[in-house]
Every structure is written in structure tokens, then in C-alpha cells.
Amino acid sequence: MNQKRSSLPSDVQSCHDMIHQLGETVGEQQREVEQLKHFIERLLRQRFGARSEKIAPNQMSLFDEPEAAEEATDPEDDEPPPTAVSAHRRHGGGRNKLPDHLPRERVEHDLTESEKLCPCCNQTRQRIGEISHEQLEFIPASLKVIEHVRFKYACRECEEHVALAPVPARPIAKSFAGPGLLSTILVGKYSDHLPLYRHESILSRNGVQLSRSTMSRWVLETAELLQPLTDLMKSRVLQSSVVHTDDTTIPVQDQRLSRTRTGRSWVYCGDAAHPYSVYDFTPNRERAGPQAFLKHFRGYLQADAYAGYEELYRSGRIHQVLCWAHARRKFYDARTVQPEAAHRALLFIQQLYAIEREAGELKLDLSQPADCERWWQHRRQLRQDKALPILETFCDWLTETARSLLPKSPVAVAMQYLLSRWSGFTRYCAEGILSIDNNLAERTLRPCAIGRKNYLFVGSDRGGQAAAVHYSLMASCKANEVEPFAYLRDVLARITDHAADRLEELLPDQWLKHHPEAHRPRRR
Numbered sequence: 001m002n003q004k005r006s007s008l009p010s011d012v013q014s015c016h017d018m019i020h021q022l023g024e025t026v027g028e029q030q031r032e033v034e035q036l037k038h039f040i041e042r043l044l045r046q047r048f049g050a051r052s053e054k055i056a057p058n059q060m061s062l063f064d065e066p067e068a069a070e071e072a073t074d075p076e077d078d079e080p081p082p083t084a085v086s087a088h089r090r091h092g093g094g095r096n097k098l099p100d101h102l103p104r105e106r107v108e109h110d111l112t113e114s115e116k117l118c119p120c121c122n123q124t125r126q127r128i129g130e131i132s133h134e135q136l137e138f139i140p141a142s143l144k145v146i147e148h149v150r151f152k153y154a155c156r157e158c159e160e161h162v163a164l165a166p167v168p169a170r171p172i173a174k175s176f177a178g179p180g181l182l183s184t185i186l187v188g189k190y191s192d193h194l195p196l197y198r199h200e201s202i203l204s205r206n207g208v209q210l211s212r213s214t215m216s217r218w219v220l221e222t223a224e225l226l227q228p229l230t231d232l233m234k235s236r237v238l239q240s241s242v243v244h245t246d247d248t249t250i251p252v253q254d255q256r257l258s259r260t261r262t263g264r265s266w267v268y269c270g271d272a273a274h275p276y277s278v279y280d281f282t283p284n285r286e287r288a289g290p291q292a293f294l295k296h297f298r299g300y301l302q303a304d305a306y307a308g309y310e311e312l313y314r315s316g317r318i319h320q321v322l323c324w325a326h327a328r329r330k331f332y333d334a335r336t337v338q339p340e341a342a343h344r345a346l347l348f349i350q351q352l353y354a355i356e357r358e359a360g361e362l363k364l365d366l367s368q369p370a371d372c373e374r375w376w377q378h379r380r381q382l383r384q385d386k387a388l389p390i391l392e393t394f395c396d397w398l399t400e401t402a403r404s405l406l407p408k409s410p411v412a413v414a415m416q417y418l419l420s421r422w423s424g425f426t427r428y429c430a431e432g433i434l435s436i437d438n439n440l441a442e443r444t445l446r447p448c449a450i451g452r453k454n455y456l457f458v459g460s461d462r463g464g465q466a467a468a469v470h471y472s473l474m475a476s477c478k479a480n481e482v483e484p485f486a487y488l489r490d491v492l493a494r495i496t497d498h499a500a501d502r503l504e505e506l507l508p509d510q511w512l513k514h515h516p517e518a519h520r521p522r523r524r
Contacts, residue, residue, distance in 0.1 A: 034337060034409075041336060098134050101517065143206050146178065171492040172221050182222055183488035185215055190470040191447070191484055195455040216459065223466035225495060230472045232503055234278045234293075237270035242300040242321070242433055244269040245290065246441035248449055251457035252283065252464055260457050263464050266290065267445045267475070271433065272372055275509055277444045277475035281464035287311065294318065300431070302438050305421055322424035323438035324349060330417055334410035341401055341411045348394040355386050356436050376432030383429040391426050395419070444475050473508075478522070480508045486518040487511060 116125050150165040171179055188194040194202075196212040196219075203210050237243060245268050251260035266280045266289060282289035287308030294301070294312055302321040303309055312318045328349045335342040359379040398415050405412040418425060428434040448471055458464045477484040491506050504510055512519060 037337075041333075098136055104134075141184070141206075143181075143203075143208055169493070169496045171225060171496065172218060175218070175221075177218055179489045179492040182218060182492055183485050185218065186222065186470055186488055187474070187485045189219070189455070190451065190467070191474045193447070193451040193454045216463075219470070220462060220466050222492065223469040225492070226469055226473065228500070228503060229491070229495070229506055230278060230469050233276040233472060233476060233507065234268075236274045236507075237268050237276050237278050238294070238297045240271040240274045240299060242271050242302060242431075243294070243297060244302045244435070244438055244441035244444075246303065246438060246445050247285065247306075248445055248452075250281070250448065250452055250464060250467075252461060253457050253459050263458070263461070264289065265445070265448050265464070265468065265471075266293070267441055267448075267471075268293065269440055269444055269479075273369075275476070275479050276507070277472065277479055279448070279468035279471040279475070281461070281468040283461055283464075300427075300434055302435060302441070304438065305417070305424075319427065320421075320424040321427050321434055322421055324352065324425065324428075325437035325439055325442075327414070327418050327425065330414035331411065334414055338405075338409060338411040341405070342414075344397070344401075345394075345411070345414070348390060348397070351390050352387055352436065355382055355390075358382060378432070380429075380432035383432075387429050388426075391429070395422060444479075447471065447474065476508045480512060481519055481521055482508045482512050483518040483520045486515065490515070 117123070118125050148168055150167070153163040155161050171177065171182055185196070185199055188199055189196065196215045199215060200210060200212050245266060247264050247266040250263045250265045252263040254261050262284070264282045264285045266282065267277055268280065269277045280289065280293050285308070290308055291312060298317045300319045300321050301309065301312065302323065304323055304326055309318075309320070313320045328346065331342045331345040331349070335346070356379075359375075359382050362375055362378050398419055402412055402415045402419065405415070407416075428436050448467075458467055473488065474484055476482075477487055487508060491511070495506060498506065505514075
């Protein structure tokens with residue numbers, strides 16, 4: 001005890017200084033504890049929590065304008081004010097009609113001869129009608145062997161000049177895999193997320209033993225075959241006025257390491273006039289990847305705030321458009337630490353999205369270029385009239401509120417994220433063709449993330465590049481509402497003999513014009 005007392009300063013000013021330092025230390029530790037609690041909460045929500053970022057309406061009502069709140073609680077009113085409920089579409093119930101294009105088989109169920117007799121007069125009853133109902137049945141996929149026989153001809157007189165029918169085109173040279181089998185494997189892996197070992201099990205149930213190494217080789221060779229098609233899609237995407245892009249990790253097996261290394265899968269989505277989505281694989285997340293892909297692009301790039309895009313923006317030919325969904329997520333994650341400021345920011349962002357929903361209420365056929373142009377002009381005008389004033393008020397509130405918050409607090413970090421990139425967040429108001437967020441690219445990239453959970457990694461950089469080719473075709477088929485199996489089976493059967501200058505005919509949207517039976521509308 002005496003030793004502790006001797007370590008304390010004797011004068012009052014030194015004690016005050018020591019207490020002040022201890023107070024700063026405790027405050028810093030408390031801030032660090034809050035940050036760690038916020039970080040742990042985010043991790044737990046990502047791992048176990050709901051994916052939805054919805055906010056209860058009663059939470060938002062706490063931040064309404066004071067004047068509106070006074071009007072809503074007028075003491076002279078005897079009855080409580082009505083609750084406003086946003087309008088929403090109600091989908092009709094009942095069972096969907098079975099598709100007309102499916103083959104139908106009629107099975108008749110008749111009475112026996114004794115049952116046809118009338119119980120009253122014992123006369124045979126006459127048929128007066130029928131009642132039918134439909135039942136959907138599934139016929140499992142089957143395998144068959146197609147034997148290609150080529151006849152040889154020769155002259156009996158001179159016994160020379162032997163003629164033989166030409167070899168039919170095959171997707172993979174010297175391989176017994178037909179276009180249908182290859183399409184089944186590709187659609188199963190890159191659309192239905194089935195690893196090759198599951199294909200191996202499925203085929204074995206049909207009595208065919210195919211090793212996953214063989215199928216893996218087929219995947220690589222078909223990717224090389226289809227590469228010119230995805231290169232053409234890439235050139236079309238780069239002609240777009242606006243390109244959406246995002247990236248995700250993909251583990252890559254490396255024989256030089258005892259573990260996998262982290263590669264990167266990027267997606268680039270074209271606009272309505274160029275409806276293709278192209279994947280690109282890079283061994284890392286260096287800026288060289290997107291810079292090489294977008295080397296000849298001019299227009300708007302809708303993306304996240306990745307620093308690797310900065311050099312592209314400095315060139316002046318590409319304009320930055322940032323994603324409000326990313327900004328909103330930062331405030332949503334901080335709502336439990338600093339609820340008042342976070343919910344106020346969420347209310348501003350909610351108002352911006354309400355304007356986007358209002359623009360979507362204009363009933364137009366967006367498959368027609370003229371209607372698309374009208375809708376873009378309508379959306380741009382709405383943003384100029386309604387969104388820009390909200391953004392101006394929001395910016396003033398952010399600037400003022402940020403001064404009163406600790407710089408490293410979650411809400412302050414979210415505010416700084418917005419304010420330091422404000423021009424990129426407000427640029428979507430300049431053109432109706434631009435989107436308020438980058439959800440298009442995130443949705444398009446989702447199949448890659450789902451597949452990664454099943455097959456875990458790609459075997460090499462070559463495997464990553466092959467996956468990019470196949471994901472590009474699957475995503476472009478989905479964007480154009482094309483059934484991918486029918487498309488790939490036809491393309492693989494034709495592409496080896498198809499003229500290079502007519503490759504455009506095999507693009508999903510062009511192919512669908514000649515195969516309308518393969519149109520599969522997405523669920524809205």
C-alpha cells in the first residue's frame with residue numbers, strides 16, 4: 001500500500017493530469033469495445049442472421065418531420081388517424097395451368113359392362129359426356145448410344161478410288177461425348193451447381209461409368225471451343241452505354257502450395273441494347289484485371305468503391321456510378337450501435353428508393369426501344385424533380401452530423417464513405433438509363449458464389465478461365481430468357497463447322513429468334 005501511495009504525484013495539478021489521461025484511456029477502450037461488439041454482431045448476422053435488411057415501419061416513423069407529427073396527433077380529433085399502407089400487387093391464387101408445349105397422353109377410365117347397367121330397369125346406360133383432369137408426370141433422363149456408320153465405295157473394275165462418307169462434326173475431336181451429354185454436364189455444374197462427382201453418381205445409376213477426370217477434361221475443351229462466342233459477347237458488352245460490374249473470390253488449387261490460393265471472378269453486364277453478361281477470371285484482385293477488360297470501354301461504370309477502378313475514372317472516358325445498396329448496408333449494420341443517426345440516414349435512403357418505385361409504375365413494354373427511351377426520360381425527370389432535393393438535404397445533414405460523432409464510430413465511417421464519394425453516388429440522377437444500385441451485377445454473380453459452396457475450388461487458373469466461359473453463357477441465357485440446355489446442345493453441335501463471320505447467329509438473343517420454343521420467361 002505504501003509503495004502504491006508513493007507512486008502517486010504529490011501536487012494537485014499532476015493528479016488532475018493523471019486522472020485526465022486515465023479518462024482518455026478508458027474512453028478509448030470503451031470505443032474499442034463498441035467497435036469489436038459491432039464487428040462481432042456483423043459476423044454473427046452474416047453467419048446466422050436473416051439476409052433481409054428490412055426496417056420496421058414504426059422505427060422509421062420516429063424520425064418524421066415535427067410538423068407532420070403534430071398534425072398526426074391533433075388533440076381535437078376524436079378518432080386516431082388512419083394508418084397509411086403502401087400499395088402492393090396481389091398475385092392470384094390457385095394452381096398454374098400446365099404448359100401447352102408438353103406432350104400429352106390420354107388415359108381413359110371406363111365402367112365395366114356390369115357397371116353400365118341401370119340399377120332401375122337393367123338397361124345399358126349411354127355415354128353422355130366425360131370429366132378429365134391433368135396430372136404432371138416425370139420421365140427420368142435416359143442415355144443412348146448413337147452409332148455413326150460411314151459407307152465405303154470402290155470401283156470393282158480398277159479396284160481403286162475408294163470413297164468414304166465424311167466424318168460428322170463432333171464437339172470434341174476423338175471423343176464419344178455427344179452435344180446432349182456435354183450440355184447436361186455443363187448446365188448441371190454451372191447452372192444447377194452440381195459438382196462433377198455428383199454427375200459421376202447420377203450417370204452410374206444409368207449404368208454408365210464416367211470418371212470425373214474425363215468430365216473435367218470435357219469442361220476445359222468445350223470452354224476452348226466456346227471461347228470465340230464469349231469473346232464476341234465481350235465486344236458487345238463494351239459497346240454499352242453503362243456496364244455493371246462486381247467480383248467475388250474463388251479458391252484455386254495450386255500444386256506449389258499446401259493450400260488453395262484466392263483467385264477472383266468478375267462479371268460485366270451490358271445494357272438493354274447489349275443484353276449479355278460476361279465473366280472474367282483473374283488469379284488475384286489487382287487492378288490490372290478490370291483495366292485490361294475495360295481498356296476500350298467508354299461510358300458509365302456502375303460498381304462498388306474498389307480502388308482499382310480509380311485509374312479508369314482518371315482517364316475521363318469512364319464515369320463512376322456508385323451503389324446505394326452498399327451505402328445503405330453500412331448504416332443498417334450500425335443501427336444497433338448508434339440507432340438514431342443510422343435510422344435517420346436509412347430514412348433518407350428509403351425516400352430515394354420510393355422515387356425509383358414510382359418510376360417503375362409507368363406501364364410500358366420495355367422490350368420495345370421506343371418505350372425504353374420514354375421510361376428512361378420519365379425516370380430521369382423524376383430524379384431531377386424529387387431525388388436531387390432529397391440528396392441535397394441529406395448531404396447537409398451528413399456534413400453537420402458527422403462533426404458531432406467520433407471519427408471511427410460505425411455511423412461516422414458510413415457517413416465518410418458517402419461524403420468522400422458524393423459525386424459517384426449522385427451521378428445516377430443524370431441519366432435515366434443508370435440504376436440507383438448495382439444489384440444487377442450482384443444478382444448475376446450469385447450463381448458463382450452458390451456453385452463455389454458445392455465444388456469448393458477450381459483445379460487451376462485454366463479451370464477458372466473455363467468456368468468464366470461457361471458462367472458467361474449461362475448468365476446470358478438467363479438474361480435473354482433462353483433455356484440453356486437446348487441452346488448449348490444446338491450450339492455445340494454446330495459451332496465446329498460454323499463460319500466465323502456468322503458467329504453472331506449463335507448469340508443467345510439472336511439464337512432465340514430462330515428457336516422460340518426455347519423461350520423460358522423468368523418468374524416475376
